[in-house]
Amino acid sequence: MSSDRQAVTVIGLGSMGSALAAAFLDRGHPTTVWNRSAARARPLAERGARLAATPEEAVAASPLTVACVLDYDALYGVLDPAAAALAGRTLVNLSSGSPEQAHEAVAWARSRGAGYLDGAIMTTPPGVGSPEVMFLYSGPHAVFEAHRETLAALGDPLHLGADPGLASLYDAALLGLMWSTLTGWLHGTALVGAEKTPATEFTPIAIRWLGTVNRFLTAYAPQVDAGRYPGDDATVDVQIAAIDHLIHAAEARGLDNALPELLKATMERARATGHGGDSYASVIEVLRNPAGER
DSSP states (O other): OOTTSOOEEEEOOSHHHHHHHHHHHHTTOOEEEEOSSGGGGHHHHHTTOEEOSSHHHHHHTOSEEEEOOSSHHHHHHHHGGGHHHHTTSEEEEOSOOOHHHHHHHHHHHHTTTOEEEEEEEESOGGGTTOTTSEEEEESOHHHHHHHHHHHTTTSEEEEOOSOTTHHHHHHHHHHHHHHHHHHHHHHHHHHHHTTTOOHHHHHHHHHHHHHHHHHHHHHHHHHHHHTOOOOSSOBHHHHHHHHHHHHHHHHHTTOOOHHHHHHHHHHHHHIIIIITTSBGGGGHHHHHOTTOOO
16 A cells, blocks of 8 residues: 555445445555454455554544444444544544534534544445445545545545534435435436336437526525525426426326325425415425414
């Protein structure tokens, strides 16, 4: 291994943790690994990783430890016995959790003398190591900058801010966007599929349409920030009329309409609160205030 690369430790070797360790190895970082079941570490050891016998030994081996375990309770369970080794080192936690748990974790790490970054992995294991995928981090900027180059082995490292809960918050928001987009695409695929159009034929056109949707997002973001929604492109009233066509076409072909019905109901709530003549961005007002309070 190249000696000019920072040494790093990976704790937790499930599918994702193993992919993280492999990416560090591929970029020439001396990599120490630990997993509760040592058998998961053997393929990485064969590639040159050092297998630590205990979490304390693993943490002590490197200035940077990256943890990817089931949850925050598992993180504490593994690393509490290694508290002495954490002092003066940095912990990057890529385990899933909530913003509130991230705030608790940074306090836990500080009490043990460790620097701390919370993170979110915006890919599946096969994507780890690609510069095209995002890894989100939040916590002290100085801690992030000290390890940016090493973290770049995993993917494009984006620092969201000093608030340690931001990475988890963005993760939840972006997953919501993904699920909504994928389910919308699947509903559309089912709709055209009812007329024997293959998904592989529909999808390139759907992707091209998403390019236009991207421009809507860019146009609507300043409206959301300002709280003003000029209906100079297409109003909520117009969108309600348009979604009726989708609902009718899908119903006629025997499809489940739960998603478009939910979208229509949300638009109608926006209209009922006075946003019928505003842009679609105004729907955020009913999402922010589901009780309809003024």
